[in-house]
Amino acid sequence: xxxxxxxxxxxxxxxxxxxxxxxVRARRGRLPGRG
Amino acid sequence: VDGSExxxxxxxxxxxxxSFVGYLALIVAIGxxxxxxxxxxVAEFFVGGRRMHxxxxxxxxxxxxxxxxxxxxxxxxxxxRGASAVWAVVGYIVVELFLFLYFxxxxxxxxxxxxxxxxxxxxxxxxxDRSGALRLTLAAVFLLFIVGYAAGQFxxxxxxxxxxxxxxxxxxxxxxxxxxxAYTVLGGFLAVSxxxxxxxxxxxxxxxxxxxxxxxxxxxxxxxxxxxxxxDPALVDPTALGFGAFLGxxxxxxxxxxxxxxxxxxxxxxxxxxxxxxAVVGTLWNVVMAWGALFAxxxxxxxxxxxxxxxxxxxxxxxxxxxxxxxxxxxxxLVIAAIFAAIMSTTDSQLLVAASAVVRDVYEKVxxxxxxxxxxRLVLLSRTVVLALVVLSVLMGFxxxxxxxxLVLFSWAGLGASLGPTSIxxxxxxxxxxxxxxxxxxxGAATVVVWKLTPALSGRLYExxxxxxxxxxxTVAVSKLTRPxxxxxxxxxxxxx
Numbered sequence: 001x002x003x004x005x006x007x008x009x010x011x012x013x014x015x016x017x018x019x020x021x022x023x024v025r026a027r028r029g030r031l032p033g034r035g
Numbered sequence: 036v037d038g039s040e041x042x043x044x045x046x047x048x049x050x051x052x053x054s055f056v057g058y059l060a061l062i063v064a065i066g067x068x069x070x071x072x073x074x075x076x077v078a079e080f081f082v083g084g085r086r087m088h089x090x091x092x093x094x095x096x097x098x099x100x101x102x103x104x105x106x107x108x109x110x111x112x113x114x115x116r117g118a119s120a121v122w123a124v125v126g127y128i129v130v131e132l133f134l135f136l137y138f139x140x141x142x143x144x145x146x147x148x149x150x151x152x153x154x155x156x157x158x159x160x161x162x163x164d165r166s167g168a169l170r171l172t173l174a175a176v177f178l179l180f181i182v183g184y185a186a187g188q189f190x191x192x193x194x195x196x197x198x199x200x201x202x203x204x205x206x207x208x209x210x211x212x213x214x215x216x217a218y219t220v221l222g223g224f225l226a227v228s229x230x231x232x233x234x235x236x237x238x239x240x241x242x243x244x245x246x247x248x249x250x251x252x253x254x255x256x257x258x259x260x261x262x263x264x265x266x267d268p269a270l271v272d273p274t275a276l277g278f279g280a281f282l283g284x285x286x287x288x289x290x291x292x293x294x295x296x297x298x299x300x301x302x303x304x305x306x307x308x309x310x311x312x313x314a315v316v317g318t319l320w321n322v323v324m325a326w327g328a329l330f331a332x333x334x335x336x337x338x339x340x341x342x343x344x345x346x347x348x349x350x351x352x353x354x355x356x357x358x359x360x361x362x363x364x365x366x367x368x369l370v371i372a373a374i375f376a377a378i379m380s381t382t383d384s385q386l387l388v389a390a391s392a393v394v395r396d397v398y399e400k401v402x403x404x405x406x407x408x409x410x411x412r413l414v415l416l417s418r419t420v421v422l423a424l425v426v427l428s429v430l431m432g433f434x435x436x437x438x439x440x441x442l443v444l445f446s447w448a449g450l451g452a453s454l455g456p457t458s459i460x461x462x463x464x465x466x467x468x469x470x471x472x473x474x475x476x477x478x479g480a481a482t483v484v485v486w487k488l489t490p491a492l493s494g495r496l497y498e499x500x501x502x503x504x505x506x507x508x509x510t511v512a513v514s515k516l517t518r519p520x521x522x523x524x525x526x527x528x529x530x531x532x
Contacts, residue, residue, distance in 0.1 A: 001260050004271040007121045008329065012322045015125075019132050019318035023311045026136055 048200060051368035055199075058372040059214060061233060062379070066218025066226040073223030076410035077399070078152050080223035080417050081391040085147065087228055087303040093313035094235035095228045095384075096300035097131065097321045100291060102184075102381035103191035104447075105328050106242070106374050108440045111350035113332025114342070117263065117270030120332065122281055124325035126288030131321060134292055135314035139301035141462045141530035143310065146302050148529045153388070154295045154302075154454070155396040161461050162469035163520050167401035169469055172476050174392035176453050177295055179480070181389040182424065184446035186431035188382040191443075192375060193432075198346055198355045199371035208432055211378060216425045219383045220418045224303065227383040234376030235320060241373030242327030245354065248361045249334035262337045270336060283497030287444075290451030290499055292458055293479075296384035299391075307532065331357060351440070386428075390420040445487055445498070452479035452502025460510050462530060465523050471514030479506025 073080045087095075105124075113120040142157065149160035155173040164170060192211025193204035202210075218226045253259050260271055269275040276284075291297055304310060335353040338360065339345055346352040358370040394417045399408050435442055457475040460467040483502035486492045492501075520526075 001264060001271055003273045004118050004260055007118055007273040008326070011121065011125070012326045015128060015132070015322055016315075016319055018129075019315050022132070022136055023315050026311050 047364040050363075050365035051371065052200060054365045054368035055372050055375075058237070058369070058375075062230050063214065063218050065230050065233070066220075066222040069218075069222030069226035069229065072225050073221075074411075074414055077391075077395055077413045077417065079225070080414050081152050081387060081395065082299060082303045083224040083228055085303055086305045087300075089304060089306075089309035089313045090316060091228050091232055092300050092304040092310075093135075093316035094320060095231035095303075095380075096135070096297055096313070097317045097324075098231050098235045098238060098377070098380040099300060099384040100127070100131065100294065100297050100381070101238070101321075101324060101377060102188055102443060103195070103374065103378045104440055104443050105324060106238070106354055106377045107191060107194075107351045108443075109325070109328040110332045110335065110354040111352075113329050114336050114350045114353050117267070117275065117333065117336070118273040118329075119269075119276040119280075120284075121273055121329060122276070122284035123287060124329065126285035127291050128288075128318065128321045128325060130288035130291045131297075132314055132318045134297075134301070135310050135317055138292060138459065138462060139298075139304075139310050140307045140532065142298065142301055142458075143304060143307040144532050145462075145526065145530050147307070151302065153391045153395050154298050154458070155392060156400075157302075158457075158461060158472065159396075159400070161520070161526055162467075162472060163522070164469060167404070169473060170396040170401055172473055173454070174396050176450070176476055176480050177389055177392045180446040180449035181296075181385045182428050182431060183435075183442045184450075185382050185385050185389075185424070185428035186435055187440070187442035187446070188378045188385075189429055189432040190435065192378045194351075195355065195371060195374045195378070198352050199367075199374070205433070208429060211375070212425050212429045212432075214375075215379050215382050215386070216422065219386055220421050223414075223417070224299075224387060227387055228300075228303065230383065231380045234373075234380040237369065237373045237376045238380075239320060239323055239327070241358075241370045242324050242331065244366070245358045245361065245370060246327055246330035246334050249338060249357055250330065252361055253334060253337050259333060259337055263333060266336070266340055270333070279496045282500060286497055286500040286503070287447070289455055289503045290447040291455075293451035293453060293455030293503075294447065295392075295450065295454060296381070296388040298454075298458070299384065299388050328354075382428075386421050386424050389424055390417050393420045445483070448487075448497065448499035448502055449480055449483045451499050452483045452506050453477075455479070455503055456507035457510050460507070460514075464511075464514075465527060466514050466519055467510065468514040468517040468519050470517040471510045471512075474513035475506040475510030478509035479503065482506070 151157045155170045189208045193207035196202040196207025197204045263270040335357045453476045457472045482505035483498045486498040
């Protein structure tokens with residue numbers, strides 16, 4: 001049942017966290033001096 | 036008692052029909068409101084003048100990609116397979132996150148500089164398509180697969196009318212097509228995008244409410260997990276699937292960069308940098324809708340352990356059936372509306388993108404390339420083509436009533452295997468050539484068709500995976516033998532922003 005909770009609860013949260021992290025990183029990448 | 040009656044009997048139809056009709060009236064009103072803006076020209080009619088807000092683009096891009104396949108197909112799949120169905124949603128959600136953040140920004144920057152309205156416009160500018168062969172091939176691939184896709188959606192609409200309100204499925208198909216036709220012909224891209232926002236709100240509410248109420252009535256998540264494990268341990272095991280199924284499920288995500296109605300959303304945003312916010316909003320929406328569908332399938336399995344007890348014994352009727360069991364009737368009407376939202380938000384975008392291929396790419400840019408065609412005539416022609424495509428899809432739908440999701444997944448694969456690898460290479464590999472793209476489009480589409488029609492192959496792996504690989508290999512191999520366009524460095528500077 002651990003696998004069940006991992007894919008049903010942790011996985012969706014992890015995907016949203018990844019989206020936020022990548023979006024923030026993409027923003028930083030565009031600061032002057034960073035190319 | 037036949038299937039459609041079983042579901043409809045459980046609710047009081049009056050309030051359900053009232054809330055459903057209220058929703059339809061709102062959608063058509065948006066079409067009327069947007070009609071003036073969309074009549075200005077083809078850029079307005081087909082990409083909203085590239086002035087769409089980031090939230091509109093985020094929601095429109097994800098709900099245009101999520102059709103009846105999510106609310107009926109994934110719910111049914113989860114009912115049958117349990118937690119291992121999760122892999123069918125993970126692939127496309129992660130792929131679309133990367134599309135929003137990287138691919139779409141390059142595409143949008145390039146489109147602005149070269150004044151591109153359609154995806155074939157982008158290809159023509161990127162590869163200097165003077166003969167029009169690339170535009171014509173793209174238009175042919177779009178039409179081949181999109182008409183089948185739209186036909187599948189109309190049939191799903193007919194099924195939903197039958198299950199929800201006990202209406203004859205044929206009348207349901209015609210009603211679904213009539214509503215989509217009305218607001219798409221009138222309001223063009225603006226109406227399609229604004230209605231997508233309404234549809235997105237409705238879908239997320241319905242996909243959260245139904246499983247939440249069902250699971251709480253069943254005693255909570257822990258009780259559900261224990262109950263499912265007692266029923267069959269495979270239902271709570273996310274690894275209970277073969278490698279071919281796992282690969283095929285994740286491979287569904289390969290279709291997203293190849294579905295032109297999704298790419299048209301990226302083209303429409305008012306500023307490429309706003310795609311970062313759109314990525315977060317779109318991913319959140321994708322995740323909540325997908326896990327709502329998964330939880331609905333699991334809760335449904337606990338509620339009705341025997342599939343024979345479902346309307347018409349069809350697991351794809353589970354979602355509306357479960358809603359009729361656990362919700363008050365006015366809310367049930369909104370759930371049926373959400374199924375229509377999924378259907379209409381996909382079909383309207385597809386009809387527009389197919390019409391744009393005919394009017395912008397074939398009529399304006401190939402047949403009349405040496406003259407200036409008045410915008411008014413182009414918009415009128417676009418509306419006529421949308422009408423013709425609806426008629427064609429409805430006719431095809433009548434012949435294909437039994438195979439809705441077969442058609443949907445096949446069309447998703449055909450577009451994904453041809454336009455997917457070629458669009459990625461066009462944006463990221465300097466060595467890509469026009470001949471390479473032509474080869475990739477043909478190889479991808481042909482592989483999907485052949486694989487699907489060979490039972491020994493299609494039973495083992497979803498046709499999109501081999502089709503995508505064939506498209507990729509053909510594009511690279513032929514590009515290696517031919518010369519890239521002279522302006523490639525300039526193109527890549529534009530894309531990098």
